[in-house]
Amino acid sequence: MSVLIYAENTGGKFKKSVFEAVSYARAIADQNNTSLTAVSIGNVDATELALLSKYGVNKVLNVSGDKLKEFVNQAYASVIAEAAKKEGSAVVVLSNTFSGRGLAPRIGIKLEAGVADGAVALPEQTGGSFKVKKTAFSGKAFATVELTSAIKVIALVPNSYKVVETGGTAQVEDFRVETKASDFKAMIKEIVRSTDKVSLPDAEIVVSGGRGLKGPENWGMIEELAELLGAATACSKPVSDAGWRPHSEHVGQTGIAVSPNLYIAVGISGAIQHLAGVSSSKVIVVINKDPEAPFFKVADYGIVGDAFEVLPKLITAVKEY
Ligand code: FAD
Numbered sequence: 001m002s003v004l005i006y007a008e009n010t011g012g013k014f015k016k017s018v019f020e021a022v023s024y025a026r027a028i029a030d031q032n033n034t035s036l037t038a039v040s041i042g043n044v045d046a047t048e049l050a051l052l053s054k055y056g057v058n059k060v061l062n063v064s065g066d067k068l069k070e071f072v073n074q075a076y077a078s079v080i081a082e083a084a085k086k087e088g089s090a091v092v093v094l095s096n097t098f099s100g101r102g103l104a105p106r107i108g109i110k111l112e113a114g115v116a117d118g119a120v121a122l123p124e125q126t127g128g129s130f131k132v133k134k135t136a137f138s139g140k141a142f143a144t145v146e147l148t149s150a151i152k153v154i155a156l157v158p159n160s161y162k163v164v165e166t167g168g169t170a171q172v173e174d175f176r177v178e179t180k181a182s183d184f185k186a187m188i189k190e191i192v193r194s195t196d197k198v199s200l201p202d203a204e205i206v207v208s209g210g211r212g213l214k215g216p217e218n219w220g221m222i223e224e225l226a227e228l229l230g231a232a233t234a235c236s237k238p239v240s241d242a243g244w245r246p247h248s249e250h251v252g253q254t255g256i257a258v259s260p261n262l263y264i265a266v267g268i269s270g271a272i273q274h275l276a277g278v279s280s281s282k283v284i285v286v287i288n289k290d291p292e293a294p295f296f297k298v299a300d301y302g303i304v305g306d307a308f309e310v311l312p313k314l315i316t317a318v319k320e321y
């Protein structure tokens with residue numbers, strides 16, 4: 001058996017979440033004393049493909065061409081399944097991103113494989129079965145699922161596994177798959193706003209604001225702190241509903257789920273629907289003037305205070321640091 005990693009690209013580049021998934025797949029390959037192959041789809045140049053070997057990929061299957069330039073769920077799932085068949089892969093790893101979440105079950109069907117999406121840790125292996133810790137109920141809880149099928153598909157949540165450089169070189173092989181017209185019948189597009197700011201789903205630090213900030217005119221403090229920390233900005237649902245911030249920043253059950261190393265919540269009450277999207281953050285810091293705010297129950301650090309006094313002091317402290 002071998003392990004296959006789908007190396008998803010964004011505009012021809014690999015994000016950190018891909019290198020995390022490669023490192024995760026490498027660890028599974030090492031546990032099973034086997035090799036790791038990456039499959040890349042779309043037009044990714046040789047320099048970018050070579051990066052994959054830094055994290056332990058032994059071989060890259062490169063699928064290029066105009067037909068597969070844009071992400072199409074069914075067609076990409078067919079290509080990845082064919083790559084897994086070619087390599088005799090018993091484990092297929094993806095990033096638990098917008099496209100990864102759509103691909104995992106489709107690949108599962110094509111390979112008759114058990115699927116664990118939302119994985120947050122390496123599987124515990126006993127015999128041929130994998131126990132995988134994963135998020136459940138929109139991030140409100142963790143569950144352990146047991147995959148007993150011969151082939152397993154695992155989608156790893158960004159920021160839940162460390163990038164590990166191993167070095168090495170990987171041969172790059174052009175890989176061609178005959179896709180069917182039916183593979184292109186439906187296309188789900190992710191519309192990503194082009195910005196020079198840190199992308200929210202991949203961010204290691206997120207500074208998030210809620211209704212406690214009173215209005216859009218006060219977001220300068222959030223943006224300034226985020227810039228100083230190299231963080232992405234986010235908000236609660238009522239804030240984006242009111243048009244204070246774009247909907248692309250709304251986190252929670254009905255918005256984006258994030259799992260940064262540090263989530264700073266300012267003037268957010270901590271309703272269950274908000275926590276659903278942020279509770280797998282490693283460290284949560286809450287700034288709220290109400291000591292009874294529910295967010296404090298899940299916070300690692302809490303500051304009871306007025307955001308309009310605390311944030312300027314925090315910004316000054318970070319600048320001096
Ligand atoms: P509020 O609840 O109004 O809280 C504001 C907080 O700011 C309070 O805790 C207050 O003490 C504090 N505050 C006020 N002034 C200051 C100050 N000067 N300094 C410091 N603190 C201050 N919400 C989401 O966020 N994401 C979702 O995905 C989402 N999905 C939902 C889905 C459904 C089906 C439903 C019914 C609701 C959903 N909601 C979601 C809404 C959710 O229930 C809450 O209403 C929302 O999260 C509250 O937003 P908030 O904390 O910004 O505002």
